[in-house]
Amino acid sequence: MTTLLIPIERLGGATSAGIEAVGRAARFVGESAASVRDASSWRGQVVLQLRRLGVDSLPIAAFIALFTGIVLALLASYSFTGAVPLYFVGTLVEKTITLELAPVLTGLALAGRVGANIAAELGTMRVTEQIDALETLGYDPLAFLVVPRVIAGVVMFPVVVAAAMVIGVAAGAAASVLLLDLSSAEFAKGLRLFFQTFDVRYGLVKSASFGAAVTFVGSAAGMRATGGAVGVGRACTRAVVYSAVLILVLDAFWAITWLLGRSAT
Amino acid sequence: MKRSNDLLVGGVVLTVIVALVAGILWVKQTDIAGKRDETVAHFRDVGNARVGNSVVVRGVVAGRIEGIELAPEGWVNVRMRLDPSVQMPSDPVVLLNESSLFGDWQATIVERRALPNDASLLRDVADASRDRGVLPGASQPGIGKLTAVAGQIAGDVASVASRFGTAFDDSAARALHASIRNVADLSTTLRDIAQSHASDLDTLSGQLRGAVTTLNRAAGVVEITARRLDSASTSDQVRLLVDNFSQASAELRRAATQVRDLTQRLQTTQTRAESFLASGDSVLTKMNRGQGTLGLLLNDPSVYRHADSVLSELHTLAADIRANPKRYISVRLF
Numbered sequence: 001m002t003t004l005l006i007p008i009e010r011l012g013g014a015t016s017a018g019i020e021a022v023g024r025a026a027r028f029v030g031e032s033a034a035s036v037r038d039a040s041s042w043r044g045q046v047v048l049q050l051r052r053l054g055v056d057s058l059p060i061a062a063f064i065a066l067f068t069g070i071v072l073a074l075l076a077s078y079s080f081t082g083a084v085p086l087y088f089v090g091t092l093v094e095k096t097i098t099l100e101l102a103p104v105l106t107g108l109a110l111a112g113r114v115g116a117n118i119a120a121e122l123g124t125m126r127v128t129e130q131i132d133a134l135e136t137l138g139y140d141p142l143a144f145l146v147v148p149r150v151i152a153g154v155v156m157f158p159v160v161v162a163a164a165m166v167i168g169v170a171a172g173a174a175a176s177v178l179l180l181d182l183s184s185a186e187f188a189k190g191l192r193l194f195f196q197t198f199d200v201r202y203g204l205v206k207s208a209s210f211g212a213a214v215t216f217v218g219s220a221a222g223m224r225a226t227g228g229a230v231g232v233g234r235a236c237t238r239a240v241v242y243s244a245v246l247i248l249v250l251d252a253f254w255a256i257t258w259l260l261g262r263s264a265t
Numbered sequence: 266m267k268r269s270n271d272l273l274v275g276g277v278v279l280t281v282i283v284a285l286v287a288g289i290l291w292v293k294q295t296d297i298a299g300k301r302d303e304t305v306a307h308f309r310d311v312g313n314a315r316v317g318n319s320v321v322v323r324g325v326v327a328g329r330i331e332g333i334e335l336a337p338e339g340w341v342n343v344r345m346r347l348d349p350s351v352q353m354p355s356d357p358v359v360l361l362n363e364s365s366l367f368g369d370w371q372a373t374i375v376e377r378r379a380l381p382n383d384a385s386l387l388r389d390v391a392d393a394s395r396d397r398g399v400l401p402g403a404s405q406p407g408i409g410k411l412t413a414v415a416g417q418i419a420g421d422v423a424s425v426a427s428r429f430g431t432a433f434d435d436s437a438a439r440a441l442h443a444s445i446r447n448v449a450d451l452s453t454t455l456r457d458i459a460q461s462h463a464s465d466l467d468t469l470s471g472q473l474r475g476a477v478t479t480l481n482r483a484a485g486v487v488e489i490t491a492r493r494l495d496s497a498s499t500s501d502q503v504r505l506l507v508d509n510f511s512q513a514s515a516e517l518r519r520a521a522t523q524v525r526d527l528t529q530r531l532q533t534t535q536t537r538a539e540s541f542l543a544s545g546d547s548v549l550t551k552m553n554r555g556q557g558t559l560g561l562l563l564n565d566p567s568v569y570r571h572a573d574s575v576l577s578e579l580h581t582l583a584a585d586i587r588a589n590p591k592r593y594i595s596v597r598l599f
Contacts, residue, residue: 050274058277085365094292159278162285169288188292192317193369195292200285 028220032150035143045148053114053149053215054156058163060113061106065164068101069093069171070179077180086182090190093172098199099259102164104251107210110157111243115218118149119239122222123232131223146219150212157211158204165203198262206254213246293317294329301328301346306359306372306402307393308341313407314361314370320345321364322374327351330372340393343402345372354379358390359402370407374400381405 035041076089122145125131131141169191176182221239225231290297294317311333320328328347336342343359354376364371380387386403393401551557555564586593 047270047274051270055273055277159281163281166281166284166288192292192294195317197289197293200289 025216025220028223029216032142032146032216032219035140035147038140038143038147041140041143042147042151045144046151049148049152050156052117053110053152054159057110057113057156057160060109061160061164062167064105064109065097065102065168066171068105069097069168069173070175072096072101072168073172073175074179077176077182086180087186087190087193089176089180089182090173090187091193092190093176094169094191094195095199097168097172098165098203100203100251102168103161103203103207103210104247106161106164107157107207107214107247108244110160110210111214111247112240114153115214115221115239115243116236118215118218119221119225119235120232122146122219123225123235124222126223126225127228127231141223146215146223149219150215153211153215154208155211157207157214161203161207162200165200202254202258206251209250209254210247213250214243217243217246296331296346300349302349303331304345304347304400305398306343306345306400307336307396308343308359308361308402308404309339309389309392310404311341311343312361312370312404313363313368314343314372314404318370318372319364320347320372320374322347322351322353327374340396342399343372357400359400360386361402361404363405363407372402 072093073089076092077086080086080088122131125145131145134141134144173184173187173191176187177184218239221235221242222232225235227234314330314333316330316333318330319326320330328345328351330343331346332344334342334344343361345359347353353374356377357374358377358380360373360375360380361370362373363369377390380390383405386405389403390401393403552560553564555561
């Protein structure tokens with residue numbers, strides 16, 4: 001009888017653990033949002049975080065976008081050969097880069113770079129009791145440590161993704177002109193054919209949500225780190241994995257809520 | 266340090282925003298300085314035309330569609346931005362049509378006399394030409410409509426093919442195969458016949474040719490006769506001929522009646538003759554069987570011999586009577 005109850009007990013335990021995790025995350029987000037009111041604590045940190053999370057992430061985003069644009073142009077020409085006019089390379093590069101690849105690939109790259117960075121920094125502060133010291137000194141650790149990072153993430157992720165969009169499309173155009181039998185005018189024709197400002201808007205809003213997710217997950221993982229260097233390492237791993245999963249979930253969420261039933265033209 | 270951070274972040278953000286906005290404006294071909302002229306065209310239906318589609322004049326892209334709006338009385342106004350250097354045709358008409366097979370449309374500005382000879386299109390253009398101040402326009406059917414019709418035809422063909430497939434089973438195929446073989450045999454036979462009768466056919470055709478010649482000649486004679494009849498009809502000879510013909514026919518009718526009576530009598534005589542012959546046949550049969558006196562006479566030689574001997578004795582008796590009448594005849598008066 002007890003053997004039969006074990007799986008049910010495990011299921012119940014997992015369910016309550018999941019609900020607790022969601023509750024903890026929601027509480028963390030709620031407390032962080034409440035800490036925004038304490039502007040004097042976070043105002044001085046924002047610019048620094050904007051630079052560290054945004055500006056310093058530009059090279060990796062540009063690198064990813066550059067090669068993504070080139071590969072996408074070649075992939076499109078390979079797929080279109082003989083069947084579809086080659087100027088549709090421009091259409092495919094623009095749509096794919098702005099709607100999907102620039103936000104998602106940049107988001108995943110920044111989940112590794114930014115999420116792990118935040119988790120390691122805050123985790124080290126936690127295990128070395130620096131956060132406790134802040135609390136002792138009367139600082140709100142959420143307002144001082146989490147809010148500026150989240151604001152920086154929400155603001156700078158779209159900036160980095162916008163740069164990735166421009167670089168990706170430009171790289172696709174350059175690859176089409178230099179490597180394919182396609183003139184710049186034909187590429188521009190394909191680019192303009194189905195272009196909508198919505199494409200850019202969609203990518204930027206999506207990337208802002210990715211920025212919020214990555215910084216919240218990284219901050220939460222770091223703030224809850226325990227057990228010395230091993231605990232910090234575990235927090236970093238958890239931050240990267242959860243951020244990546246959350247990015248893909250949010251990507252699907254935006255596609256379902258915003259793209260579904262919308263015409264491409 | 267803080268100032269350099271501010272500068273760096275501000276510079277990056279500004280650069281990215283400028284680059285992004287510039288890129289969008291370039292892709293959308295936005296007329297920032299208002300250098301382009303706006304032209305409005307009037308349509309009943311704009312098909313799949315969209316904002317941003319090219320405007321083409323004599324095959325050259327000369328602008329883009331800036332806006333598409335519904336207008337009163339069932340019209341649709343299409344606003345186009347055109348390069349001011351573009352020289353419009355003298356009597357311009359705007360056609361919305363597909364620029365490729367892949368769904369992209371364009372607005373083509375053409376001269377009215379260069380419109381395709383399509384009654385529906387010309388009617389739409391004439392309808393749109395009533396309003397002044399805007400260009401008349403019409404949309405041409407897209408590949409979607411054409412493919413829909415083609416799809417319907419393909420469906421019908423598939424249905425027919427399916428029915429044919431259902432009807433044309435193995436037995437039908439075998440029957441068809443047998444029929445083809447029969448036709449092949451028949452053609453072989455016909456070829457043999459044709460070869461064997463080729464000379465006959467030549468002869469026949471020669472005869473036919475001769476017959477045709479004769480018929481031509483006869484037709485000539487008939488024509489001459491007709492001409493004569495025509496001339497005869499003018500001098501009452503035909504009426505006389507017809508009177509004589511009617512008299513002759515009456516006499517013929519009478520003769521026919523007499524012949525019919527004679528035939529009936531002959532039939533009666535024939536019936537009697539047949540009856541007589543049947544009786545005679547019966548008698549002869551009996552005689553042949555040796556029945557009756559005549560039969561015995563004909564078939565029994567002893568009777569003949571007796572009769573012959575009787576006749577001989579009668580001769581002898583007659584001679585003796587002639588020689589000695591008194592021996593046999595005694596006349597006594599009293």
